[in-house]
Amino acid sequence: MPKTTRFHHLTIALVIALSLMFAGSAVSKANAAPKYSWKLAMTWPTNFPIFGDAVQKMADLVKVMSNGEMEIRIDSKNKHKAPLGILDMVKGGQYEMGHSASYYWKGKDVNLMFFTTMPFGMIAPEQYAWFYYGGGMELMEKAYSRHHVYSFPGGNTGNQMGGWFQKEIKSEADLKGLKMRIPGFAGEVLSKLGVVVTNIPAGELYTALERGNIDALEWVGPSLDLNMGFHKIAPYYYTGWHEPATELQFLVNQKKFDALPEYLQAIITTAMELSAYDMYSRSMNDSAVNWDLIQKDYPDIKIRTFPKEIIAKLKIENNKLLNEQAAKNPMFKEILDSQRSYMKKVRNWTKISDYAYLKDNISE
């Protein structure tokens, strides 16, 4: 064998070895195809602001922190056509991940409604403390283990407004027969006071309120209400009682998560947790900016809070409904008791900290 051939053999061995080396290196040093390609289904439409941006932020963080090893493709409801089928699709493994809100699963499993927000419940900083330091995450894991998925906080809207009303609510009598769009458990509570609760698709809400098919509706707050345009057609904007800290939710298929290497589990978990907190800051900002815009363009919008007698009555009906359910469902009772006892403590702290401070720094 001539010298050149020997050299050639050496070269081939090196080229193979080096190309293997670079292939290995490429996986951890990006550019190559990702080693893990996941799909996420979300309840929201394509380009839905704030909610959709939080999901995108999570996916971007996973991609950059894993140096391209892991990618998560996001499918909106426009693609998968099942906005309220997220839990089932993640459970069944069609999607490794989902993004939705836990209270949407109330009909399937009533215990899951606690992990979004509760009427007269905790505000966002209190609720985050409950999730991460007050036993909330453990209870959520326990409740979701029946469905073989992991659940994580997925972004907070902040305190939601009580809704847009065509007429001022001065007494309980004004609620009797009032047609209002308000979904979920809060709707159940309001219906006990005589409100006729309806559910109407988002795209038809403006017209329904304008034409008088409904007398009132709740959506989110200035952060997302501005684009809906309700301030152009309803003069009263009520403060909230029903969703003081709406937390969205990431869902992850247990088997798929458990099969990931530890560092990717840590990367995903951290990306979800940060995106959730970040959405709370984003919501705070967008609510502030949009409320300012609404006030400038529509200075006659009137902020109202329900009269004390109505608030008191709503609290009674709320507790009645919760206690009824707790009497027949031990896990429901366990979660309810945890939230009630935690809120008592944390609200005592809020009272002498942020609340006492705000009293001196807000002009009525």
Next chain:
Amino acid sequence: MPKTTRFHHLTIALVIALSLMFAGSAVSKANAAPKYSWKLAMTWPTNFPIFGDAVQKMADLVKVMSNGEMEIRIDSKNKHKAPLGILDMVKGGQYEMGHSASYYWKGKDVNLMFFTTMPFGMIAPEQYAWFYYGGGMELMEKAYSRHHVYSFPGGNTGNQMGGWFQKEIKSEADLKGLKMRIPGFAGEVLSKLGVVVTNIPAGELYTALERGNIDALEWVGPSLDLNMGFHKIAPYYYTGWHEPATELQFLVNQKKFDALPEYLQAIITTAMELSAYDMYSRSMNDSAVNWDLIQKDYPDIKIRTFPKEIIAKLKIENNKLLNEQAAKNPMFKEILDSQRSYMKKVRNWTKISDYAYLKDNISE
């Protein structure tokens, strides 16, 4: 050259190449020595709860998310002996990172005091919105670029209590000559009302208050005050006005950060941001739990808020001091204006959201 020798050459090439490949792989698959070993200096002593735990959480996240590629060693003040030298040590490169509070650098660069908290300023959720969505991060980067370090939020204590007092403060006259430990800019403001402001090392505070060498002191809030034991020797616990959202701070040497690969920059940045938010939830929880303990063991502790006339006077003196500085320092003015205009908007939102809600859900 005999055949065996040629084979030998091939083998060597393969062994070298393969060992390089596995070395590369080992770095990204843990167990090996970390590729990046950084050191962090913090202002706090060894085992300092909450603050120190937030730093540890950040370092743990970096290690697990980088799969062991990067480690950060934490030096407490017991080791480096320079609790207030963190900015200089990170700037000088002796440490790649630091953990401290931005208002400690007021004497070196008065513009840096804005990034912790300000008397009568924003509460934590408002301030996070300012940092991440209201221009705060950009202003912080601008202010710190003079010092060649990057600065990041490093954990929030929540609203700090106004302090422990031996006597009730009923009017401005009660403040004249009152000896109080309260550091920083808030001390400057209080001194305008006749308070004799002193600074006393942490370890001597309890004895100073017990023996009457001081009449009052502020520390943090129940989360950290409980261990100090002040509730055993002072009957009045005043609500806060001076530090509504104390945010600690991570510092990173610019050159060291810029030299990291993009995915490690993302991992560190995400770990810092999450640890900061997480410390806010931890502080909320520990304040709630510890305040509950204090109330149970010392039910006679009286919560007080300064009379309206004093609050009004403090606001006037606070604004006077800030405006004086703004008149001679354009960057100071830029940051002050940003915080003031943002707070106006975001407080209008807080007023109709969390504040309106709490008013209906807190019994006085």
